[in-house]
Amino acid sequence: MGKGSAKSFLLHLHPRLIPEQSAKFSFTFCFGGIAFFLFIIEALSGFLLMLHYQPSVLNAYASIQKITHIYPYGWVIRNIHYWAGQAMVFAVLFHMMRVFWTGSYSDPRQFNWVIGSVCLVLTLLVDFTGYLLIWDDRALWAWTIARNVVEIIPLVGHTMASVIFGPASDFNVALARLYSWHVVILPATLLILTGLHFWKIRKDGGISVPL
Numbered sequence: 001m002g003k004g005s006a007k008s009f010l011l012h013l014h015p016r017l018i019p020e021q022s023a024k025f026s027f028t029f030c031f032g033g034i035a036f037f038l039f040i041i042e043a044l045s046g047f048l049l050m051l052h053y054q055p056s057v058l059n060a061y062a063s064i065q066k067i068t069h070i071y072p073y074g075w076v077i078r079n080i081h082y083w084a085g086q087a088m089v090f091a092v093l094f095h096m097m098r099v100f101w102t103g104s105y106s107d108p109r110q111f112n113w114v115i116g117s118v119c120l121v122l123t124l125l126v127d128f129t130g131y132l133l134i135w136d137d138r139a140l141w142a143w144t145i146a147r148n149v150v151e152i153i154p155l156v157g158h159t160m161a162s163v164i165f166g167p168a169s170d171f172n173v174a175l176a177r178l179y180s181w182h183v184v185i186l187p188a189t190l191l192i193l194t195g196l197h198f199w200k201i202r203k204d205g206g207i208s209v210p211l
Helices: 003-013 031-050 060-069 074-101 110-132 137-151 157-165 171-203
Strands: none
Touching: 031 074, 031 171, 060 074, 074 110, 110 137, 110 171, 137 157, 157 171
């Protein structure tokens, strides 16, 4: 990205003016901004949890119990992380519903609708992989079912299941794979697409005006 492109990106990411009607709460309901705010909370609380969580079969569940019951304010951080994650899923979902209801996906915003749809899928995957990291009986069964579902996809199922969920024969590798998805790959991809999403909103003429 050249100097001119970077300047254009920043200018469109933080515009000086936006349409007055489209900035009204009764039109946007601020679901997009709420989702991004919750993403920041998730990142901060997740970083604190990373300091004590151990992604291994022997220690994963035990480390979660220590965070919840032993480490000072660990239960607060874990609950903030959990509930912010659930709220983020609903915020993104409601944002997509609002965009669809108001027709804000129409020309010239079709591509941004696709980006938003991908962000919704990534949000669900981040939430699901976080659930699996507890690695208790329920998480193990959820991992098994999800892996089997992906595995039956014709032609690419076995490869996809191995890449996403790790090998079925080595739970330590599988848990490390899930940890990588949850902590690094999915959040980084979501952050990049969110930045692109915000930029496209401005680039396409600002927040869509009411129908």
